[in-house]
Amino acid sequence: MYKILCKDGNAKRCQLETVHGTIQTPVFMNVGTVGAMKGAVSTQDLQTIKTQVVLCNTYHLHVRPGDDIVKNIGGIRKFMVWDKPVLTDSGGFQVFSLAKLRKIKEEGVYFNSHIDGRKIFMGPEESIQIQSNIASTIAMAFDECPPHPATREYMKDSIDRTTRWLARCKKEMQRLNGLDTTLNKSQLLFGINQGGTFEDIRIEHAKKITDMELDGYALGGLAVGESHEEMYNIIEKTMPYLPEDKPVYLMGVGTPANILEAVERGVDFFDCVYPARNGRHGHAYTNHGKMNILNKRYELDDKPLDEECSCPVCQTYSRAYIRHLLKAKEMLGLRLMVTHNLYFYNTLMEEIRDAIEKGCYKEYKNKKLEGFKEEM
RNA sequence: GUGGGUAUGGCGCAGUUGGUUAGCGCGCCAGAUUGUGGCUCUGGAGGCCGAGGGUUCAAAUCCCUCUAUCCACC
Numbered sequence: 001m002y003k004i005l006c007k008d009g010n011a012k013r014c015q016l017e018t019v020h021g022t023i024q025t026p027v028f029m030n031v032g033t034v035g036a037m038k039g040a041v042s043t044q045d046l047q048t049i050k051t052q053v054v055l056c057n058t059y060h061l062h063v064r065p066g067d068d069i070v071k072n073i074g075g076i077r078k079f080m081v082w083d084k085p086v087l088t089d090s091g092g093f094q095v096f097s098l099a100k101l102r103k104i105k106e107e108g109v110y111f112n113s114h115i116d117g118r119k120i121f122m123g124p125e126e127s128i129q130i131q132s133n134i135a136s137t138i139a140m141a142f143d144e145c146p147p148h149p150a151t152r153e154y155m156k157d158s159i160d161r162t163t164r165w166l167a168r169c170k171k172e173m174q175r176l177n178g179l180d181t182t183l184n185k186s187q188l189l190f191g192i193n194q195g196g197t198f199e200d201i202r203i204e205h206a207k208k209i210t211d212m213e214l215d216g217y218a219l220g221g222l223a224v225g226e227s228h229e230e231m232y233n234i235i236e237k238t239m240p241y242l243p244e245d246k247p248v249y250l251m252g253v254g255t256p257a258n259i260l261e262a263v264e265r266g267v268d269f270f271d272c273v274y275p276a277r278n279g280r281h282g283h284a285y286t287n288h289g290k291m292n293i294l295n296k297r298y299e300l301d302d303k304p305l306d307e308e309c310s311c312p313v314c315q316t317y318s319r320a321y322i323r324h325l326l327k328a329k330e331m332l333g334l335r336l337m338v339t340h341n342l343y344f345y346n347t348l349m350e351e352i353r354d355a356i357e358k359g360c361y362k363e364y365k366n367k368k369l370e371g372f373k374e375e376m
Numbered sequence: 377g378u379g380g381g382u383a384u385g386g387c388g389c390a391g392u393u394g395g396u397u398a399g400c401g402c403g404c405c406a407g408a409u410u411g412u413g414g415c416u417c418u419g420g421a422g423g424c425c426g427a428g429g430g431u432u433c434a435a436a437u438c439c440c441u442c443u444a445u446c447c448a449c450c
Contacts, residue, residue: 033412055411093411114413145411192411223410251411258410273412280414296405334414 002216002247006357010239010266013356016216016247019186020077020085020137025247025268026352028259028345029053029087031276034060035070035080038276039338040331043082048312049339050346053137054082055271058130059091059122063113067133075135075183085137087271090127090169092192092220093252096145104144106161124168128189132176135183140218141169143192148225150196159194159205166191166209188215190249196221197230199237206241217242218249219267228258235265256285256348257372260365263352270349275341280334282326285344289372293337298323311343 001017016023030037030051037046037054046054056076061067073079076086095102095109102111108123122130127142143162146155173189176182191214195202209217219238222231235250242248249269250262259270275285282294286306291298293305304314305322313322313336325333348368355364 029411031412038412038414057411060412087411089411091411097412140411143411218411220411249411254410272410274410277409277412277414281409283409292406294406331414 002245004245006359008356008359008361009264011263011352011356011361012266012268013353014247014268016268018085018137018188019184020083023052023085024353026259026263026349026356027052027269028349029055029269029271030342030346031055031271031273032080033057034064035076037338037342039280039334041335041338041342043080045339046082046342049343050350051084051342052346053085053087053269054080055087055089056134056136057089057091057094058127058134058140059094059111059120061088061134062091062122062130063115063120067130071133071135071183077135086134087138087269088131088134088136088140089251090131090140090142090192091122092127092140092143093145095143096147096224099147104161106164108142108165109144124165125172128169128172128176132173132182132184132187136187137184138188138190138216139173141166141189141191141214143194143220145221145224146194146196148196148221152198152201155194155196155198155201159201162192162194163205163208166212166214170212170214190214190216190218190247192218192220192251193238193242194221195234195238197226197234199234202234202238203241206238210241210243214246216247216249216269218251218269220251222250223253223258228261231258232261232265235262235267239266256345257369259348260352260368263356264361264365275345276338279337279341282323282337283341284337285341287368287371293319293323294326305340306344309340309344309347311340311347313340313343 003015005013005015014025032054033056035056061070070076070079077083098114101114102109108121111120113120124142128139131139142165144158146158170189177185177187191209191212193202193206193209195205219235222234247268250267252272253262253270254272282292284291284293284305287308298319301319303319305319306314317336322333322336355361
């Protein structure tokens with residue numbers, strides 16, 4: 001079901017066939033943590049901005065509305081009215097991002113809910129059960145995303161536990177996919193490689209999880225504070241130890257430049273909160289770099305966010321108007337910014353796929369990176 | 377008209393018994409943010425403290441006059 005269509009250097013143009021449709025890679029998954037894109041972007045809007053996969057979060061959906069409710073309604077895709085693939089993150093990242101609200105034990109993680117403080121236990125089995133209830137297309141293994149920097153000792157203990165958790169995830173997934181009551185019996189499971197910036201730990205871990213024969217693999221624990229060079233180095237050093245006939249997902253990354261570099265090193269899947277979060281905060285991504293629309297210089301600017309962009313927002317609204325909406329804290333401003341940014345990212349991925357097919361990825365990448373450095 | 381209150385950056389306010397370069401919130405101007413808590417954080421600009429005079433080594437702070445404004449009463 002995962003096919004390599006062509007390669008250009010290490011850059012891969014592939015497709016992943018799933019029960020919910022075929023994903024063309026490299027792909028940027030659009031983050032909709034609680035079953036909704038932030039910024040009032042509807043799943044109807046997603047059709048026009050070329051979204052292929054929506055990423056939801058296990059922990060967040062478990063806390064609210066509850067995965068039992070999602071299952072009762074018929075799964076997350078029916079719930080949010082989105083018939084294409086959905087990937088659920090396992091809650092592993094919340095081990096990192098909600099560090100003050102949790103305790104890690106061998107059996108799993110004890111959280112205090114960020115909503116009402118109540119105790120929540122999530123281990124590998126629970127995470128997979130929740131993801132099965134949500135009925136996403138792809139489930140992620142429950143891991144620990146270790147902090148950066150971390151000592152060698154901490155990192156070794158952490159990835160050993162993550163490996164043990166992965167075995168439990170796989171076992172639970174096999175059990176659930178065999179039950180008649182399961183909504184998506186073809187749910188895929190991706191394992192997550194960890195090891196921080198320690199090359200040898202990364203490689204050792206990559207070998208171990210490759211042996212466990214999962215449907216796909218992810219590089220986790222990157223873009224958590226290390227430099228870009230360290231991140232690119234880890235990708236380069238680790239990729240040879242992950243199977244080439246399986247998709248690879250670089251979790252939580254990143255900027256358009258990060259994505260261009262990672263694709264060149266063979267990565268298929270990406271996701272990042274940047275286009276949505278930075279959009280809400282006034283940053284528009286354009287072919288000429290990142291623009292802070294809140295800056296005074298755009299007060300009277302009647303040009304679109306990006307003159308080379310053909311998204312519905314750029315066809316209609318001016319920088320000055322969008323700036324005004326954000327200043328006035330109008331919801332429409334957030335929506336227009338996020339819509340444009342997601343369209344920009346999705347279009348970037350389309351161009352990347354096209355460049356790989358044409359065998360001119362390197363030239364495309366360099367030209368693109370030059371453009372990002374230009375001043376508006 | 378009488379009595380009382382208040383005048384401090386664009387707005388709203390702190391400024392202790394007078395004591396070094398007058399603070400705070402919002403706003404403004406910038407910057408961060410990488411498997412999302414519609415957040416949060418970090419910088420920066422901007423004030424002859426209503427006007428004039430006096431007391432004092434020293435006044436946003438005490439005294440006098442004026443101006444503006446608010447409240448109550450006639």
